[in-house]
Amino acid sequence: MNWKTFSLIILLISSGLGTGCGVYSFTGASISPDVKTISIQTFYNNAPLGPSNMSVLFTENIKDYFQQNTSLELVDNNGDLQIDGYISNYTITPVAATAGNQGQADFSALSRITITVSATYTNVQDPSFDFDKSFSFFKDFDNNSTNLASDEEAFVEEIFDQIVLDIFNASVANW
Known part of the structure; x- marks a missing residue:
């Protein structure tokens, strides 16, 4: 076998390995070659508390993440993949109490901010992947x-970075 034949065989084998059932990326996304577009609607803030810009911040974060980690084209409506939802809860709760000095009340030394986002994912090409669930x-x-x-x-x-990652993994990474 000469060098040219060997190189051709290696090229064919390596190209065959990259074309399985879907398109894979280093981010773990497994997207069918038939899927070309994604539409992500505004995630409205339905939480009673929290910063006023949460809706814009979350929506832009999730759009940016999908654009940076997939080859999908972002479209306004009717994408092959569709994501929408809302910020459903924002709470600040005490986690660890500290005893106050004489005559002072006890107070929380450690607090926790928790945010919950409800998301709906629709895969027009394969509805078996659709979901409607909360991420927190x-x-x-x-x-x-x-x-x-x-x-x-x-x-x-x-x-939000973690919630976006969780939604990404649940939708296109199928985790």
């Missing part, structure tokens, strides 16, 4: 060393 994540912070007013937006972004 939290961030703990120390009340003694954290100024919530100045750090809240960074905490919300960190929580």
